[in-house]
Amino acid sequence: IELTVKTVNGRVPVIAGTGANNTLEAIELTESAKASGADAVLSVVPYYNKPSQEGLYQHYKAIAEAVDIPMILYNVPGRTVTNILPATVARCAGLDSVIGIKEASGSLNQVSEVIRLCPDDFIVLSGDDFTAMPTVLIGGRGVISVTSNVEPRGMAEMMKAALAGDLQKARELHFRLFPLMGAMFCYPSPAPAKKGLELMGRIRSGELRLPMTAMDASSLETLKKAMNGAGLL
Template sequence: MFAGSMVALITPMSENGNVDYKSLEKLVNYHIASGTKAIISMGTTGECATLKRNEHINVVLKTIELAMGRIPVIAGTGSNVTEDAISLTKQFQNKDIAGCLTITPYYNCPTQEGLYQHFKKIAESTDLPQILYNVPSRTGCDLLPQTVARLAKIKNIVALKEATGNLTRVSQIQELVSKQFILLSGDDRSGLDFMQLGGKGIVSVTANIAAREMADLCTYAIQGDFVSARNLNKHLRLLHKYLFIESNPIPVKWVCQYLGLIATDTLRLPLISLTNINQQIIKKALQSTELLKIYSSSRNTSLVCNS
């Protein structure tokens, strides 16, 4: 279940800042049609930091409803308050959720033992599969391989989303965990290299706009056809780079709107829309791929706009 191209889904919003559920339905159908293997709802890219708790829960539940069992949905349930993370996790018990993605506690910078106790307590509060999420650039907190190894012994902690971009981590962790423990890349730019070293998939921002391409890339990698995977990845390199030209999800949300996947690129403060200068840079990156041609064709066939 936790393998291949897994999209870190944006949360579309209307101009007044409310969640745009019509565009969310379009996105869910787009990813199902494109071969995405799972949807991560309410992760970093989904703007979990600026949605209220009831909105967070409703977006996940609506995504499950829209998916109708056609694609696994994974809920972002992390917090820097352990009891809050437990409370949020329990909201999705018995809700047809595939698992939970739990970020390292941000801002309060716990020790490695504190991290272990945090994730252990969350896992023991539920039987839902747990995916650890390590992204020190955003949290100021690094989950080290030795701590991952300790946590991997807990029955329902089944995977790690490693978003450091540090490829040496793959072999370091593999040496310490069982073969059943799943390693996922959380960094599009190094994701293919991560998979060649033994990772099972990519939790992808790029997949928001290049879902079929990322699905095919990961399929090639899983099959061991890294020649085809690298040929495909060449066309996506500029997107991997420039989708982070400003803080995620600012750029990818703008591109989704530009390509007609969502109605507006509305974000909530303190995030603001992509600058005009960077819009031009990303347009050039899009021109280096076949995406503009694909989306033009998709509009004619109503795959994107009316699915």
């Protein structure tokens, strides 16, 4: 985090991932991120132990009371097995340091309900590239993107158009990037993104640490086809 803060040098905010399924550990990670100069933290919903909605609220309340730093909740039930419901998000929005949520449930119904229930200044970010454009059009503020690892300019242009209300341009970019969005998950993430960066010559190796493994031949062909279609190779 310290290296990132130093490299960025104030050009954009640095948001550090400090989530854990142990509240005390999440507090310690958040304290460390603040000490390292992070501008905000991203705190994933506790995984594996499947807390209740009350448990989720108390988890975030404890972090907010322990560390004074802006916090973005991160809902990704496909990985955590727990879905923080819109009513609980709205409750958490009442905590002083909770400023927004990365919503990766994949449900526009849920995103809509979060936006409806939370204050106007609460930042709702899509956590899924394929819902990024529609999320912004119903009141979201942007996306925390996987596809932007290999195509940052295109994703940024799509978000800029959507935020400006240019539906035609946003729609065109959405469908141009749509095959690439899918290819980022044709094999367990982040393997496709890292392999894509290797193919582009941006990193020396897309090798992953176990338990993640290298892409198989079929998935690699899918990735290359999508990247060629997007003009990246």
